[in-house]
Amino acid sequence: MGNTTQRKIKDQSQPDAEAVLQDKKDILINSLKGRYKLQYDAIQPIPYIKDRLYCVDKVFVEGGTEIYVVEGATKEKEGPWVRVDSYKDIFTDPRMKAKRRIIEAEAGYGKSTVALQLAYDWCNGVNDSPFKDVEILILLRLRQLNSKISIYQAIKLFLVGPKDPRIKSTDIKNIIESCSSVKVLLDGYDEFPDRDGATGSDVGRIITSNLFGNIDVTLTTRYLPKDYDKANTKRVRLVGFDEKARDQYIRKAVTGEDDESVSKVKRALKANPILDDLCQVPLIFVMFSHMSHEKTHFQKFKSVTEFFSYMIECFHSHLSNKSLAKSAKAYNIEYAVKYKELSKVAFEGLCGENKQLSWRKDGLCIRLGKGFCQHYIAVGILVEEEVSNVTKEQTSATDIQTRTDVRFYHQLFCEWFASYRLVEVVAATRGASELKNVLDKVDPFNLQYLYRFTCGISSAVGKRIIEYLKSRKDGDKFAILCILEQTGEVDGIKDTVRDLCSKDVYIKNEDSKLLQRSTIQLLEIASRLDIPISCVELWDCSPRVDESGLNLILESGLSLSILSSLQKLQIDDFKRRLTNEEFVAILSYSSQCTSLKELEFGDPLDGGYTLPETIPVTSIPSSLKSRNVKVWNVIDSDQYRRLNLQTGQWQACDESGNLPGEEGFNERSYQLSLTNFNRARRK
Secondary structure, three states: OHHHHHHHHHHHHHHHHHHHHHHHHHHHHHHHHHHHHHHHOOEOOOOOOOOOOEOHHHHOOOOEEEEEOOOOOOOOOOOOEEEEOOOOHHHHOHHHOOOEEEEEOOOOOOHHHHHHHHHHHHHHOOOOOOOOOOOEEEEEEHHHOOOOOOHHHHHHHHHHOOOOOOOOHHHHHHHHHHOOOEEEEEEOHHHOOOOOOOOOOHHHHHHOOOOOOOOEEEEEEOOOOOOOOHHHEEEEEEEEOOHHHHHHHHHHHHHOOOHHHHHHHHHHHHOOHHHHHHOOOHHHHHHHHHHHHHOOOOOOOOOHHHHHHHHHHHHHHHHHHHOOOOOOOOOOOHHHHOOHHHHHHHHHHHHOOOOOOEEEHHHHHHHHOHHHHHHHHHHOOEEEEEEEOOOOOOOOHHHOOEEEEEEEOOHHHHHHHHHHHHHHHHHOOOHHHHHHHHHOOOOOOOOHHHHHHHHHHOHHHHHHHHHHHHHOOOOHHHHHHHHHHHHOOHHHHHHHHHHHHOOEEEEEOOOOHHHHHHHHHHHHHHHHOOOOEOEEEEEOOOOEEOOOOOEEEOOOOOEEEOOOOEOEEEEEOOOOEOOHHHHHHHHHHHHOOOOOOEEEEEOOOOOOOEOOOEOOHHHOOHHHHHOOOEEEEEEEOOEEEEEOOOOOEEEEOOOOOOOOOOOOOOHHHHHHHHHHHHHHHHO
16 A cells, blocks of 8 residues: 555656656757857957847858768778758758768858857758757857866856756756757867867767767867767868859848949959958958948958958957047057057967967956957957856856956957067077078968968068078968068069969869968969969869859869969869769860860879760850860870860870871871770770
8 A cells, every 4th residue: 555655656746857857948948049049149240340230140141061972982082072052961961961070161161150050040940951850959169168067067057057046957968868859069179178188078078979979969170170980970161152152142241132232342352362362261251241342442452461451450440430429438549559469469379389269368458458458359359258167177057157268359360460479580580590490380371371461561571481481392382472462562473473374383182271272372363464374283183163153163172263364274183073064064164264275184194084975065165166175085195085076076186185187286196096095985
């Protein structure tokens, strides 16, 4: 009897426990949605205009998104990166089926914006979103955490609120474990204070699948963690705004459907290849498009240094204008021109032994002065953020505390101020050896704008840096861009660019992104100046044409736009088969390079591309036919074929792509190729 009564009491209490858990789940979900709304409703395209905020859904546009396809990859050769249509494909594409994803991109390429758009989708139940039916979404900014705090404490601290008595860290753990569908977004691994550390943090355990093993987790970062679950992790990368995305953003967030205003912003960008390169970074493009729409003279810049100097001036002048109001705080002009200590802080953060991109506000205020610090926060160059202040293992939620840290709005701003310190450091060195010791610690791959700004600020220091760059392997092309920063005149580098383009220009997949980007920008400058480009040779870059048809996207994610002065394009690739559509797209891109005389595929040593056997005549651009552009393919060392633009069929040619009767035709090479061509066709 007693046992029966006890069972009844226990059975009656069980629904109460479930109800309590459900109530806590509802509280957690409402807290999460409230926190995410504050974040996604506060998009600030121009950081110094703090009273102009946008909802992420009103400004978000699809940039370039690519997924890494593992199938076909080997130890010697990576698999291909494949373009997908939408950020949603990161979660819905069958090739991305996994519990772990890593979204890679450089600073300013929209990793955090994608995370906020997904949070918006979840909060608002967007119909076609992969997050629509997810019970709980956890979005944490990793720069706010540290290795001492558990993932549940982090959720309590930053997403629920430490003072809310209704939910404890243990409740959050129980809720997550009870849910049928949870997704986790960890934003900014490269800014996590204990990244790649060996302290056994919860973040590290999640990345290696030792925690949340059955929960869908997506990490955003500038670089891959040293240790992650490679077998079960899918990789994604964001490659920036193409022409279509730029147009869409201008219409959606800047001008509306006013075609003249849209054209004005686009003209401002296209008129200047220097800005065009910088504006491949979506964050910078967003600022440029808003500012150039509002300021008629914003486009007249001849160097990145000049552009950035004016932008910083705009930040300060906006605050100065606001200070004219009677109730506003007085503006201190000295803060805008005396920032030597801030430059030291920035340089130490980028190049010191203990690299960091954020600082404790109380310590920074002591070093810079409270008034100075508050001024730069008000201007928008520095940004405040709450971070965890846990120095030992904590068990009680009431012990969890936060502190305020300060960081630059974007790394480019940090590089801008650090460049003033680099000017001083380089000027103090004596001789090439001492200079080399200093600059060898300042990696141009990660800090290219630090170098460019420094060269633009000081001509004397710039000359020494340029000599150093020329002495580095493959540093000559980047050195040319630094020369451009010095002169502020494209005319000052014309002869150097002309000399470079008179020879074959190589872009290799193995090249660093800095080298690829420098080469591409110089080619685009040459094209704008109508300097003939003899030949561009793409080695193992797996190029494909984007949706606009105006850019060749390389495997690195960088793009090569239409080059009107290009005379020959050679594509040597050893790991792809081209479909009919891909081949025709390359023909279409090439036809828009109005000086092009020759398009070559393949390499005699490696077999080259496998190209479609026949091409529909209607798919071949008429401009290629009218100019009789030589489109040919190297099969091997004794077999060459050329596309007949009138029939869409391949025919044998000599080793230079020539047919009988054409200048330079080699009869012996042609006959050998013809024999092999006919033999292969019979097979």
